[in-house]
Amino acid sequence: MAFAHKSLLGIAQLSTEDILTILSVAETFYEISERRIKKVPTLRGKTVVNLFMEPSTRTRASFEIAEKRLSADGINLSPSSSSTKKGETLLDTARNLQAMHPDILVMRHRAAGAPHFLDRHIQAAIINAGDGAHEHPTQALLDAFTIRRQGMPFGRLNVAIIGDIAHSRVARSNILCLTRLGANVRVCGPRTMLQPGLEALGATVCHRLDDALDGVDVAMALRVQLERFGGEALLPNAREYARQFGLNRKRLEHMKPDGLVMHPGPINRGVEMDPEVADGERSVILEQVTSGVAVRMALLYLMAGGSPDSVVKES
Amino acid sequence: MAFAHKSLLGIAQLSTEDILTILSVAETFYEISERRIKKVPTLRGKTVVNLFMEPSTRTRASFEIAEKRLSADGINLSPSSSSTKKGETLLDTARNLQAMHPDILVMRHRAAGAPHFLDRHIQAAIINAGDGAHEHPTQALLDAFTIRRQGMPFGRLNVAIIGDIAHSRVARSNILCLTRLGANVRVCGPRTMLQPGLEALGATVCHRLDDALDGVDVAMALRVQLERFGGEALLPNAREYARQFGLNRKRLEHMKPDGLVMHPGPINRGVEMDPEVADGERSVILEQVTSGVAVRMALLYLMAGGSPDSVVKES
Amino acid sequence: MAFAHKSLLGIAQLSTEDILTILSVAETFYEISERRIKKVPTLRGKTVVNLFMEPSTRTRASFEIAEKRLSADGINLSPSSSSTKKGETLLDTARNLQAMHPDILVMRHRAAGAPHFLDRHIQAAIINAGDGAHEHPTQALLDAFTIRRQGMPFGRLNVAIIGDIAHSRVARSNILCLTRLGANVRVCGPRTMLQPGLEALGATVCHRLDDALDGVDVAMALRVQLERFGGEALLPNAREYARQFGLNRKRLEHMKPDGLVMHPGPINRGVEMDPEVADGERSVILEQVTSGVAVRMALLYLMAGGSPDSVVKES
Numbered sequence: 001m002a003f004a005h006k007s008l009l010g011i012a013q014l015s016t017e018d019i020l021t022i023l024s025v026a027e028t029f030y031e032i033s034e035r036r037i038k039k040v041p042t043l044r045g046k047t048v049v050n051l052f053m054e055p056s057t058r059t060r061a062s063f064e065i066a067e068k069r070l071s072a073d074g075i076n077l078s079p080s081s082s083s084t085k086k087g088e089t090l091l092d093t094a095r096n097l098q099a100m101h102p103d104i105l106v107m108r109h110r111a112a113g114a115p116h117f118l119d120r121h122i123q124a125a126i127i128n129a130g131d132g133a134h135e136h137p138t139q140a141l142l143d144a145f146t147i148r149r150q151g152m153p154f155g156r157l158n159v160a161i162i163g164d165i166a167h168s169r170v171a172r173s174n175i176l177c178l179t180r181l182g183a184n185v186r187v188c189g190p191r192t193m194l195q196p197g198l199e200a201l202g203a204t205v206c207h208r209l210d211d212a213l214d215g216v217d218v219a220m221a222l223r224v225q226l227e228r229f230g231g232e233a234l235l236p237n238a239r240e241y242a243r244q245f246g247l248n249r250k251r252l253e254h255m256k257p258d259g260l261v262m263h264p265g266p267i268n269r270g271v272e273m274d275p276e277v278a279d280g281e282r283s284v285i286l287e288q289v290t291s292g293v294a295v296r297m298a299l300l301y302l303m304a305g306g307s308p309d310s311v312v313k314e315s
Numbered sequence: 316m317a318f319a320h321k322s323l324l325g326i327a328q329l330s331t332e333d334i335l336t337i338l339s340v341a342e343t344f345y346e347i348s349e350r351r352i353k354k355v356p357t358l359r360g361k362t363v364v365n366l367f368m369e370p371s372t373r374t375r376a377s378f379e380i381a382e383k384r385l386s387a388d389g390i391n392l393s394p395s396s397s398s399t400k401k402g403e404t405l406l407d408t409a410r411n412l413q414a415m416h417p418d419i420l421v422m423r424h425r426a427a428g429a430p431h432f433l434d435r436h437i438q439a440a441i442i443n444a445g446d447g448a449h450e451h452p453t454q455a456l457l458d459a460f461t462i463r464r465q466g467m468p469f470g471r472l473n474v475a476i477i478g479d480i481a482h483s484r485v486a487r488s489n490i491l492c493l494t495r496l497g498a499n500v501r502v503c504g505p506r507t508m509l510q511p512g513l514e515a516l517g518a519t520v521c522h523r524l525d526d527a528l529d530g531v532d533v534a535m536a537l538r539v540q541l542e543r544f545g546g547e548a549l550l551p552n553a554r555e556y557a558r559q560f561g562l563n564r565k566r567l568e569h570m571k572p573d574g575l576v577m578h579p580g581p582i583n584r585g586v587e588m589d590p591e592v593a594d595g596e597r598s599v600i601l602e603q604v605t606s607g608v609a610v611r612m613a614l615l616y617l618m619a620g621g622s623p624d625s626v627v628k629e630s
Numbered sequence: 631m632a633f634a635h636k637s638l639l640g641i642a643q644l645s646t647e648d649i650l651t652i653l654s655v656a657e658t659f660y661e662i663s664e665r666r667i668k669k670v671p672t673l674r675g676k677t678v679v680n681l682f683m684e685p686s687t688r689t690r691a692s693f694e695i696a697e698k699r700l701s702a703d704g705i706n707l708s709p710s711s712s713s714t715k716k717g718e719t720l721l722d723t724a725r726n727l728q729a730m731h732p733d734i735l736v737m738r739h740r741a742a743g744a745p746h747f748l749d750r751h752i753q754a755a756i757i758n759a760g761d762g763a764h765e766h767p768t769q770a771l772l773d774a775f776t777i778r779r780q781g782m783p784f785g786r787l788n789v790a791i792i793g794d795i796a797h798s799r800v801a802r803s804n805i806l807c808l809t810r811l812g813a814n815v816r817v818c819g820p821r822t823m824l825q826p827g828l829e830a831l832g833a834t835v836c837h838r839l840d841d842a843l844d845g846v847d848v849a850m851a852l853r854v855q856l857e858r859f860g861g862e863a864l865l866p867n868a869r870e871y872a873r874q875f876g877l878n879r880k881r882l883e884h885m886k887p888d889g890l891v892m893h894p895g896p897i898n899r900g901v902e903m904d905p906e907v908a909d910g911e912r913s914v915i916l917e918q919v920t921s922g923v924a925v926r927m928a929l930l931y932l933m934a935g936g937s938p939d940s941v942v943k944e945s
Contacts, residue, residue, distance in 0.1 A: 033731045037675030039703065045352030047380060058726060061705055065677060065730050068703035073354065073383035075376055092581055096373060099604035100380050101348045266722055289729035360667030362695060388669065388698035390691055407896055411688060414919035415695050416663045 001309060003302040007119045007126040010135035011176040019181060021308045023145050026291070026298035028311045030149075032069055033293055042311075043072035046103040046304050050076045051093075052129070053109045058265060058289070059129050059138070063106050066296035072304075075102075090114060091121060098122040104303050107131075125303035127296075133167050139264055140173035142295040143220065144181060146288045150260060152217055154181035158256075160212040161203070162188045162245055163222030163272065166195040170264045171222055175203045188212035189222075189245060209245050213254035220262040221247055221272040238271045247273035252282065260284050316624060318617040322434045322441040325450035326491040334496060336623045338460050341606070341613035343626045345464075347384055348608055357626075358387035361418040361619050365391045366408075367444070368424045373580060373604070374444050374453070378421050381611035387619075390417075405429060406436060413437040419618050422446075440618035442611075448482050454579055455488035457610040458535065459496060461603045465575060467532055469496035475527040476518070477503045477560055478537030478587065481510040485579045486537055490518045503527035504537075504560060524560050528569035535577040536562055536587040553586045562588035567597065575599050631939060633932040637749045637756040640765035641806040649811060651938045653775050656921070656928035658941045660779075662699055663923055672941075673702035676733040676934050680706045681723075682759070683739045688895060688919070689759050689768070693736050696926035702934075705732075720744060721751060728752040734933050737761075755933035757926075763797050769894055770803035772925040773850065774811060776918045780890060782847055784811035788886075790842040791833070792818045792875055793852030793902065796825040800894045801852055805833045818842035819852075819875060839875050843884035850892040851877055851902040868901045877903035882912065890914050 004018060011019075032040055048067050052060050060076070067074040077097075090109070097105065106127045107115055112134035119126045130136045147157065159178055165171045165187045178185050179202035187198055188206040198205050206212035213219055229237050247261060261273065261283045269275045278285060302308065319333060326334075347353055363382050367375050375391070382389040392412075405424070412420065421442045422430055427449035434441045445451040462472065474493055480486045480502045493500050494517035502513055503521040513520050521527035528534055544552050562576060576588065576598045584590045593600060617623065634648060641649075662668055678697050682690050690706070697704040707727075720739070727735065736757045737745055742764035749756045760766040777787065789808055795801045795817045808815050809832035817828055818836040828835050836842035843849055859867050877891060891903065891913045899905045908915060932938065 035675070038677055038731065038733075039675035045350070045354035045384075047353055047383070049376075057707060057723075061679075061707060061727070062730060064705050065703070065732075068677070068705070069675075073380070075379050075383070077372060077376060089584070092584075093372075095601055096580060096604050097376070099601040100377060100608050101353065101605065102380075103353075265726060269719070269722075286725055286729040289726050290731070293730050360665070360669035360699075362668055362698070364691075388695070390694050390698070392687060392691060404899070407899075408687075410916055411895060411919050412691070414916040415692060415923050416668065416920070417695075418668075 001307055002305050003308060007115070008137055008299055008303060009116050009119060009126065009128050011137045011140050011173045011180070012135065014180070016180050019141070019144065019177060022141055022295070022298055022302065023148060025302060025308050025311055026141075026145050026295045029297040029301070030291070030294040032297070033290070038069050039071060040069065041071045042301060042306070043067070043070040043304055046072045047101065048072045048074045048104045048106060048300065049097055049102045049124075050074055051097070051105060051107040052076070052078050053107070054130065056108055056129070058292075059108065062289070062292040063129065063296050066293050066300055069293070070297055070300055072300065090118065094118045094122050098124055104300060127299055127303060130169055132169065133172070134169055135173045136169040137173050137177075138292070138296055138299060139170050140177035141299070142288060142292040143174055143262060143264075144177050145295050146262065146284055146291045147218060147260065149287070149291065150284060152260075154178070154183050157183035157218065158186070158216040159183050159218040159220060160186045160188060160206070160216045161220045161222065162209065162212060162247070163224055164193040165189050165198065165222070166193045167225070168222050172201070174220065175201050179203070186212045186216070190241070209251060210254050213251060216255050216259060218260045218262060219247060219252070219255055223264060223266065224268060224271055226268065226271075238268070242271050246271060247277045249274065249276055249280070252277065258282075262288060265289070316622055317620050318623060322430070323452055323614055323618060324431050324434060324441065324443050326452045326455050326488045326495070327450065329495070331495050334456070334459065334492060337456055337610070337613055337617065338463060340617060340623050340626055341456075341460050341610045344612040344616070345606070345609040347612070348605070353384050354386060355384065356386045357616060357621070358382070358385040358619055361387045362416065363387045363389045363419045363421060363615065364412055364417045364439075365389055366412070366420060366422040367391070367393050368422070369445065371423055371444070373607075374423065377604070377607040378444065378611050381608050381615055384608070385612055385615055387615065405433065409433045409437050413439055419615060442614055442618060445484055447484065448487075449484055450488045451484040452488050452492075453607070453611055453614060454485050455492035456614070457603060457607040458489055458577060458579075459492050460610050461577065461599055461606045462533060462575065464602070464606065465599065467575075469493070469498050472498035472533065473501070473531040474498050474533040474535060475501045475503060475521070475531045476535045476537065477524065477527060477562070478539055479508040480504050480513065480537070481508045482540070483537050487516070489535065490516050494518070501527045501531070505556070524566060525569050528566060531570050531574055533575045533577060534562060534567070534570055538579060538581065539583060539586055541583065541586070553583070557586050561586060562592045564589065564591055564595070567592065573597075577603060580604070631937055632935050633938055636933075637745070638767055638929055638933060639746050639749060639756065639758050641767045641770050641803045641810070642765065644767075644810070646810050649771070649774065649807060652771055652925070652928055652932065653778060655932060655938050655941055656771075656775050656925045659927040659931070660921075660924040662927070663920070668699050669701060670699065671701045672931060672936070673697070673700040673934055676702045677731065678702045678704045678734045678736060678930065679727055679732045679754075680704055681727070681735060681737040682706070682708050683737070684760065686738055686759070689738065692919070692922040693759065693926050696923050696930055699923070700927055700930055702930065720748065724748045724752050728754055734930060757929055757933060760799055762799065763802070764799055765803045766799040767803050767807075768922070768926055768929060769800050770807035771929070772918060772922040773804055773892060773894075774807050775925050776892065776914055776921045777848060777890065779917070779921065780914060782890075784808070784813050787813035787848065788816070788846040789813050789848040789850060790816045790818060790836070790846045791850045791852065792839065792842060792877070794823040794854055795819050795828065795852070796823045797855070798852050802831070804850065805831050809833070816842045816846070820871070839881060840884050843881060846885050846889055848890045848892060849877060849882070849885055853894060853896065854898060854901055856898060856901075868898070872901050876901060877907045879904065879906055879910070882907065888912075892918060895919070
């Protein structure tokens with residue numbers, strides 16, 4: 001039986017069961033990246049187009065590696081080489097790609113909802129690799145996967161998400177994903193970076209970092225866009241941000257003793273967290289990156305029509 | 316027996332039989348892109364260099380997909396990363412590539428004749444993916460392929476090519492290809508966009524769109540370079556262009572009832588044609604894109620030395 | 631038995647035996663690029679990241695082709711698409727890449743020592759594809775390979791390296807490599823381009839080109855950065871450089887009768903050498919390019935853990 005959705009547009013569309021299915025399939029793909037021969041023929045002959053209309057290194061590399069380890073044929077299209085320069089609409093670009101019969105379109109776009117729009121018009125499965133400030137579902141899924149691999153049950157989990165909540169697709173997808181899995185989610189950041197309606201999403205708002213961290217299992221710091229600092233900006237400066245919201249060894253004492261530190265990367269060291277926290281024994285930040293490849297392999301597999309019940313992964 | 320030409324430089328070099336051979340081989344490759352596993356091992360171990368010295372999304376993506384579906388090893392080199400920045404001549408670039416023993420060089424270059432020049436100096440087969448305002452033979456071949464798949468015999472075909480004929484390599488290659496196949500070709504556009512000598516190429520010149528469309532089987536609109544409008548330019552503005560030369564539902568009534576609308580893309584909607592024409596039941600514009608992959612697979616196959624008589628396409 | 635080094639950081643780290651092993655393995659890979667099917671499954675399932683933080687066409691293309699001919703999975707990351715734009719440190723970039731479990735990281739970086747620094751922090755093997763003005767070991771190895779294929783024994787070899795010695799990683803790696811192999815190396819160039827300490831590296835300094843060329847087996851011209859000419863620059867102009875240090879037919883008479891002309895490319899024709907020299911019968915410049923693919927295949931093979939004693943290269 002195939003996965004219940006044609007495309008992965010956002011966490012909002014997924015049931016708890018959907019999420020657990022993805023995590024479970026990702027588990028079976030995880031060990032492929034640890035093999036000597038890191039490749040299975042699972043998606044041989046499938047065409048995946050990576051359409052990144054916003055710059056990306058990590059997410060694109062993670063998808064590319066996932067595609068190659070599954071033996072899919074990946075094609076990269078990026079904004080600088082795109083027809084959008086010539087004034088073509090996104091829909092025309094997508095229809096043209098569709099006419100080349102890709103199986104999956106992995107896309108990142110600055111406009112919220114762009115993947116949802118395309119999904120109504122093309123046959124290929126779409127995987128949303130980030131749409132504006134809306135969703136970044138593969139990040140939330142790899143975060144959940146990382147937490148679960150640390151042996152933490154979601155039902156009793158307390159998570160603090162810290163930073164520029166209002167402008168973060170990572171925050172939004174994580175709030176949706178973690179609450180759906182039964183976790184309690186607190187959000188914390190400067191008042192200018194906390195939009196109204198966070199409670200309706202299922203999160204508890206904290207204004208002081210120590211309150212947010214109190215007894216949590218996971219502290220997830222978001223990347224701060226440094227260009228938001230200064231002048232008429234949302235924050236006076238990076239130093240003040242670090243003083244109020246940066247994670248340091250002392251502040252981690254508020255968390256549970258075995259609590260995890262996470263960050264979607266890339267880190268501004270000394271802003272969102274001290275280097276000794278980023279590289280410390282509680283940090284699972286690099287484990288998140290490793291998980292990303294496994295989760296994206298699982299999603300590519302499911303979007304290509306693979307059955308969650310009988311994952312074939314022999315080389 | 317191998318194909319009669321080492322390289323595909325332009326339609327001008329091809330006989331009627333050559334063109335029909337290419338279309339026939341493309342037919343056998345067409346269905347591969349409709350399979351569940353869209354890949355055959357035909358060009359395994361062949362190296363194809365995609366040297367695009369002018370920006371391109373569609374044509375490059377089409378070639379890349381064609382290469383991957385044939386299991387060729389494709390390498391992309393584009394102007395931004397090219398040694399031409401360092402002042403190297405095109406010939407030195409090509410000789411250096413040749414020294415890495417590629418089988419095929421797919422190239423786009425702003426200078427007319429660039430592929431012909433290189434072809435005299437390197438061993439690899441060259442496929443011209445557009446040279447200046449000269450030729451774009453793979454586009455003309457995919458257009459002919461699309462027309463033939465619609466069941467239209469070339470011998471009784473009437474085609475109108477509309478737009479900036481003078482600056483269009485698509486127009487030039489299509490005039491050459493369609494007349495060689497026995498079709499009657501009319502060209503139509505602003506006087507500033509019709510160069511002398513079109514009759515010598517085999518085309519009939521029309522100055523009014525309704526005359527050009529009268530009773531034709533195919534209306535092929537060319538992309539207008541919007542930067543050509545305004546000021547000292549060739550045309551007063553896009554609105555005036557659309558009024559005189561844009562395809563709309565009413566004007567299509569001059570065509571044969573089952574006549575086709577074509578465009579090489581990307582479309583300036585509302586300029587070259589109304590959206591209802593672009594997306595209408597007569598439009599085969601997306602079918603052109605699909606055909607492009609099949610035609611390019613055929614050309615890669617033939618340029619790699621494949622026999623037109625015994626295409627191997629089992630996976 | 632595996633190769634003695636985890637990474638290839640520079641010639642400085644290699645013993646004579648190491649160099650001879652690499653050349654010997656390269657010999658076995660050389661003929662793969664001359665086959666009809668230019669591909670072996672040797673590195674199937676291995677992930678290679680090509681991290682080029684300085685622009686490169688040839689070296690990157692050479693590595694990419696080497697990777698594909700070995701069936702490795704190559705991922706390209708270049709500065710324009712890199713997270714370093716977002717202020718991420720090189721170490722964080724590398725740690726993140728490492729978390730995706732690549733087998734080999736091929737890297738070019740403007741900073742001398744960057745690959746050595748990363749090598750201490752990540753598990754993947756690193757191949758230095760050029761670090762600042764420090765080393766370019768794969769170039770030196772392919773140069774040695776080219777010389778040896780011409781049947782010249784290193785022990786009696788006299789080589790003149792000509793040009794901007796001070797700013798050239800190619801010169802530095804070649805001096806180290808050729809002297810380690812037992813050759814005598816002379817360097818020659820404008821006084822502003824000869825740094826102190828060249829004798830300590832093992833080279834003899836000549837100020838007149840005719841002295842440098844006198845009786846040598848190999849004349850290796852370096853690429854001159856044209857931006858170094860004029861104004862406050864190191865050289866008055868290109869014409870004066872060509873007059874004093876450019877290779878021409880007359881000057882080659884100082885060399886041994888069967889002496890070779892080499893250049894790492896791209897050539898400034900008429901500056902470093904006359905076209906008739908670049909394209910003449912003594913030039914092995916394009917043979918260097920061909921050798922590059924073989925040497926890089928050998929290095930990728932060895933860095934992936936392949937045994938120098940039993941190279942498997944059946945398709």
